[in-house]
Amino acid sequence: MRDLKIPSERHPEKARKPDQAQPKKPDWIRVKAPTSQGYKETRDIMREHKLVTVCEEAGCPNVGECWSQGHATMMIMGEVCTRACTFCNIATGKPPSALDVFEPGRVADAVKKLGLKHVVITSVDRDDVDDGGAEHFAQTIRAVRKQSPGTTIEILTPDFIRADASVLEVVVRAKPDVFNHNLETVPGIYPEVRPGARYFHSLRLLQRVKEMDPSMFTKSGIMVGLGEDRQGVLQVMDDMRAADIDFLTIGQYLQPTPKHHRVDRFVTPDEFKSYETAAYGKGFLMVSATPLTRSSYHAGDDFARLRDARMAKLAQG
Template sequence: MIGGEIPVRDLKLPDQRHPEKAHRPDNAQPKKPKWIRVKAPVGKGYMETRKIMRDHKLVTVCEEAGCPNVGECWNQGHATMMIMGEVCTRACTFCNIATGKPPEDLDPFEPGRVADAVQKLGLNHVVVTSVDRDDVKDGGAEHFAQTIRAIRHRSPGTTIEILTPDFINCDPAVLELVVEAKPDVFNHNLETVPGLYPEVRPGARYFHSLRLLQRVKEMDPSIFTKSGIMVGLGETRQQVHQVMDDMRAAQIDFLTIGQYLQPTPKHHTLDRFVTPEEFAAYEKAAKGKGFLMVSATPLTRSSYHAGDDFARLREARERALAAAS
């Protein structure tokens, strides 16, 4: 099977951090359709990326969330680093990241280690995300800002994309700390339609998340804003189209839509597998609504092909500005 294609449900990542969450053969899981296939996580590039992450004591959302694209991305040296620990204070029912009370304070040396890893990987574009840290007064906003500044100092030519929490329990002013550090892309995922928030994101609020992204654009229009949702959770097509309209009203530039894959039987129940044809229809509709960039496929994830997408995003903005002049 080395180098071949295997179903997502049979993918076992090396060095699982949460073996109690790993899939077991006796767990009843829906059969994956033929279009959801991933390459086994092997290869020289994969092992080199993994070693850099371990040497710098860094956590990646690729492993923690069991991303199906980890083999492809890590072979290219692309890893999405997850700052502020590996335990999240929220309990979203779609997510495979460990939840509870974080055992440690924020590590003041982590921004520097992230910057070192980015430099060693030679990344042109990096994505940095985090767990939710509701136990920290500013939700980790200053930690994000420090990480952005450290990467800029060490790798000035690298473009930076951040995927942040909602900072819902913080003073609204903390968002300024992140925006003033000038990431190239500010991403915060809405994850699903508002009607499913009580079940899927019980600690979040749909319109708060929308407003967060709108405020980023108001503070600094040069920063690209980005958000994503999963489908297959029980939403309707009409609800997805309404989310698109809400995002455009908040001036969000880039939309991602991917298939929800239920991590374990304890997580939110998978409603259905959305077909590639339906994803193509969503992409067409989103482009018609004015998004600069849309990625909508079964295996789309927030940071999947993020560097290539960012280059296309900049080109799309330039074309839009030229057309408006």
């Protein structure tokens, strides 16, 4: 994991930006430093298999809790992203090499060694690769299935915006149990927060997944505290439901460094509860909305609840 305090190394495009004030975090989103034996064991397995994790690269506040249980989120296709989202702490720039053909096997080995019942696999954006990494995702899914057939697989993909539309079929045919792609924020602040992406392209991507395989669970998430308002969040919920997305996550944005997008405000736990209530009212099967919610936080337990919710809905006719 690189030093999170040197944005010029990880984010050369942000180096000349003026510093943004970093407000003090409220008590409800403070976490303990990772020190458990389970955390160390998970870290050692990641190092042994030469794997990158979004937990470390993005500076996730939940890394201590998740890794203590062996729940690491694998990040494939390297550690350098070709995008430059203003909220993200993953290193940006030109990736130094082609995709590692042995990486899917190493991911599968690590999943088996960790004994995971549910694994989340994400990636950097690789706009330099013709298919955006779609085949690499598919190979990783197949490798995990072969070694750990009882493990459910959740993927968190890029938007494949510069690849041919047909590449999405490659990933869907590999049959992940959950297909996740995060919208990240409301459309009005995309140009500032997510300049390399397009809101309706991301929304349509998830809708197309459902059209290709109606049985596949779809999932998406947003952050709050970036400058959005409540009505904008509720509209995103409506847009997601129009695309038949099953599972919504909402978490507090935390500013990685002074060069990143500022925290507009810290959303209170009561407001998160209100968002959860509204989302269930709009028809989502599963909602996770708390200050510390992240895409892969408690993903295994949430997947079990998601599956149960679908069965209950089907039973109701």
